[in-house]
Amino acid sequence: MDDIPLSALFGLLFALLACSAFFSGSETGLMTINRYRVKTRAQKGDRGAKLAHDLLQRPDRLIGAILLGSNFVNTLAASVATLIGLRLFPGETGIAVATGVLTLLLLIFGEVTPKTLAALHPERVGIPAAYVLWPLLRLMYPLVWGVTLIGNGILRLLGVSQEDAAQHSLSTEELRTVVAEAGAMIPQRHQKMLLSILDLEKVTVEDIMVPRNEIVGIDISEPWPAVREAIINSEHTRIPVFDGSIDNLKGVVHLRRVVRLAAENQLDVQSLLALAREPYFIPEGTPLNQQLLNFQNQKRRIGFVVDEYGDIQGLVTIEDILEEVIGEFTSDPATRIKNVYADPDGSYRVSGSVTIRSLNKNLGWKLPTDGPKTVNGLLLEKLEHLPQPGAKVEVAGYRFEITEMRANAVKSTRIWPPQTPLPSTAHKAA
The missing domain is CATH 3.10.580.10 (CBS-domain)
Structure with a gap:
C-alpha cells in the first residue's frame, strides 16, 4: 500500500472518524430519545420517526448493528492511522504516535462530542440516523442475528429477559412527574386537571x-x-x-x-x-x-x-x-367550600361536617388525612371525649375553638391556621 498517496490516507482516516462519530451519536440518540414522542410522530405519518420506532422495538438488534459498524470502522481507522504513522515516522515511533493520536481523535471526535450532542438533542440525531441504520440492519441481518442470539443467551443465563427489558410503561408517580415537568407544553389548568385525575385512585x-x-x-x-x-x-x-x-x-x-x-x-x-x-x-x-x-x-x-x-x-x-x-366553579377560596367562612382576622368559621380533604385542597392546609375524614371526627379523636363549646385544641399547628355542639357532635368551630394571631392561648392535645 506504499503507492497510496498520503493525502488519500488522511482523507480515509477523517471519513472513518466521521463514521465512528455517526455510530456513537446514533446509539446515544436512539437510546435516550423520548419513545412516546417518537410513537406519536410515527402515528402522524413521520417516516423517520416510524423507522426509529421500529428499530427501538428490538433494541438488542439495534445495538448489535451499531456496535458491529462502530467496531469495524474503529478497527479500520486504527489500521489506516498505523500506515500514516509509519509513513511519517518509520519504526516503532510511528506506531506509538499513530496509536496516541488516533486514541485522542476517537475520544474527542468519535465519542465525547457526538454523544454529548446526541444526549442534548436526541430527536435531531436519532431520527435522521434511523434512515441509515434501517437499511444497514437489513444488510447485516445474518451477522447481527448471530451476535444478538449469543448475547441474549448469555443474558438469559444471568436471569435477564430481553422481552421484560423492552417494556417502557410509566408508573403513576412517573406519569405525575412527566405532567408536572411538561412546562409550557401543557397549560397550568390542564396540568392540575391531569394531576387530579391521577389523585382519584388515592x-x-x-x-x-x-x-x-x-x-x-x-x-x-x-x-x-x-x-x-x-x-x-x-x-x-x-x-x-x-x-x-x-x-x-x-x-x-x-x-x-x-x-x-x-x-x-x-x-x-x-x-x-x-x-x-x-x-x-x-x-x-x-x-x-x-x-x-x-x-x-x-x-x-x-x-x-x-x-x-x-x-x-x-x-x-x-x-x-x-x-x-x-374544581369548583368559584375562584374565591373563602366561598369555594360550603360551610366555610373566612373572617377578617385570618380565622375561619367551619362546620364540623366539612371534610379535612376539602380544607387541605382548597385552602392549601396540611391537616392530617390518615384518620378521621371530617373536622368533627378529627376533634373528637384528639380530645377523646365530648367537648363543651369553648373548648380549644391544637392539631398540626392549626388551632381550633369549638363554638357549637349539637347531638353529641361538633356543629361548628373556629380555626386559626399556623402563624395567625390568636386572641387566647389554645390547649395542645397530647
Missing part, C-alpha cells in the same frame, strides 16, 4: 360524600303538604325518598318527572313512590376512579355510601367526583 368516596345527617330528601312519613313543599323548594334535580329515616330509603326520584304530575294534580305518595328509582349503594372505601367507572357502567348519577353493616353513611354524586378533577 381518594375514596368517604372523602367527598355528603354525611348522612346532611342528606336532603323527602320524608313521606310527614303530612302531604310538607312533602309537596319540600319538592317545590328543592334545589336538587334528584332527591332521595325515605320513610321516617334515611335508613328506610325507598329510592331516588327525578324532579323533572315529579313536576309533570304535580302540574296535572296527580301527584300523591303512591305516584311519588312509583316514580322513585331503586337506590344505588356504594361500599365504603371505594376509590373515586373506580366509582366514576361504576357510575358510568350502572348509568347512575347518585349513590349512597354504606359501611360493612349496610348502614348508610353518606351520599355521593357523579358531580362530586367531577369537581375533584375540574
Whole structure:
C-alpha cells in the first residue's frame, strides 16, 4: 500500500472518524430519545420517526448493528492511522504516535462530542440516523442475528429477559412527574386537571360524600303538604325518598318527572313512590376512579355510601367526583367550600361536617388525612371525649375553638391556621 498517496490516507482516516462519530451519536440518540414522542410522530405519518420506532422495538438488534459498524470502522481507522504513522515516522515511533493520536481523535471526535450532542438533542440525531441504520440492519441481518442470539443467551443465563427489558410503561408517580415537568407544553389548568385525575385512585368516596345527617330528601312519613313543599323548594334535580329515616330509603326520584304530575294534580305518595328509582349503594372505601367507572357502567348519577353493616353513611354524586378533577366553579377560596367562612382576622368559621380533604385542597392546609375524614371526627379523636363549646385544641399547628355542639357532635368551630394571631392561648392535645 506504499503507492497510496498520503493525502488519500488522511482523507480515509477523517471519513472513518466521521463514521465512528455517526455510530456513537446514533446509539446515544436512539437510546435516550423520548419513545412516546417518537410513537406519536410515527402515528402522524413521520417516516423517520416510524423507522426509529421500529428499530427501538428490538433494541438488542439495534445495538448489535451499531456496535458491529462502530467496531469495524474503529478497527479500520486504527489500521489506516498505523500506515500514516509509519509513513511519517518509520519504526516503532510511528506506531506509538499513530496509536496516541488516533486514541485522542476517537475520544474527542468519535465519542465525547457526538454523544454529548446526541444526549442534548436526541430527536435531531436519532431520527435522521434511523434512515441509515434501517437499511444497514437489513444488510447485516445474518451477522447481527448471530451476535444478538449469543448475547441474549448469555443474558438469559444471568436471569435477564430481553422481552421484560423492552417494556417502557410509566408508573403513576412517573406519569405525575412527566405532567408536572411538561412546562409550557401543557397549560397550568390542564396540568392540575391531569394531576387530579391521577389523585382519584388515592381518594375514596368517604372523602367527598355528603354525611348522612346532611342528606336532603323527602320524608313521606310527614303530612302531604310538607312533602309537596319540600319538592317545590328543592334545589336538587334528584332527591332521595325515605320513610321516617334515611335508613328506610325507598329510592331516588327525578324532579323533572315529579313536576309533570304535580302540574296535572296527580301527584300523591303512591305516584311519588312509583316514580322513585331503586337506590344505588356504594361500599365504603371505594376509590373515586373506580366509582366514576361504576357510575358510568350502572348509568347512575347518585349513590349512597354504606359501611360493612349496610348502614348508610353518606351520599355521593357523579358531580362530586367531577369537581375533584375540574374544581369548583368559584375562584374565591373563602366561598369555594360550603360551610366555610373566612373572617377578617385570618380565622375561619367551619362546620364540623366539612371534610379535612376539602380544607387541605382548597385552602392549601396540611391537616392530617390518615384518620378521621371530617373536622368533627378529627376533634373528637384528639380530645377523646365530648367537648363543651369553648373548648380549644391544637392539631398540626392549626388551632381550633369549638363554638357549637349539637347531638353529641361538633356543629361548628373556629380555626386559626399556623402563624395567625390568636386572641387566647389554645390547649395542645397530647
